[in-house]
Amino acid sequence: MDKAVFVQNIKKYCAAKGVKPTVACRESGVGSSFINNIESRGQVPSVEKVQLLAQYLGVTVGELLGEDPSKSTNGPPRPYLVFRFNQLSPKSQEDVMAFVEYRWVQDQKEKADEEPKTP
Template identity: 55%
Template sequence: MNTELFVQNIKECCALCGVKPTVACRESGAGANLINMLERRGSIPSVEKVQLLAQYLGVSTSELLGEHLPTVPAFPEHPDLVNLYDQLSEEAQQEVMAFIEFKRTQETKAVKGSIPLESLGDPDPPG
């Protein structure tokens, strides 16, 4: 097993997914210190850990091990947005989500047979 290639593939897949390698290792169940063990000690992970990490990243174990080129995982199409969002404070993240929800409701289509809002008059009458 080429541990350097394995670590490189983990990092590339994580970048595509918009997640840090240590977070991916921890959340997948492979262990938060997996990358450290691979890089510093040259340890060879168990098959189970490789499978857990590959499943989490949405790639095959063969791709993660470098037997095949990694494909783009089934994660957000805009990982850069996810990275930026993750860098925000919890309060700012809540504000972003509120804005997204607001924009989503603005774009919902009218139900067939409903009365258009424009025909109801000014929603904010003076007074």
């Protein structure tokens, strides 16, 4: 694990969520000195703590560790979207999911229309 990349990703996903890294570490249960222990003491975090922090930030462990090759540069970061979605009421979440499904179907139809027709 590249500790510098890990810490950089913690800070990036915290910024996307709108929370300070020390607050995220404390609220996720990994401890407010988590980042300092990695940077200053060279401590290697446990799998459990990495999982707790990833869950809190709404990302995968792979994304947090910098191992996820599917990095999308289009649109807002996924942690932000997950964070905002989780703040919605259950009814609003249902509405969002219905819209997402509708858009997916529309995109599939558009892709099918773009494919060349064979006679």
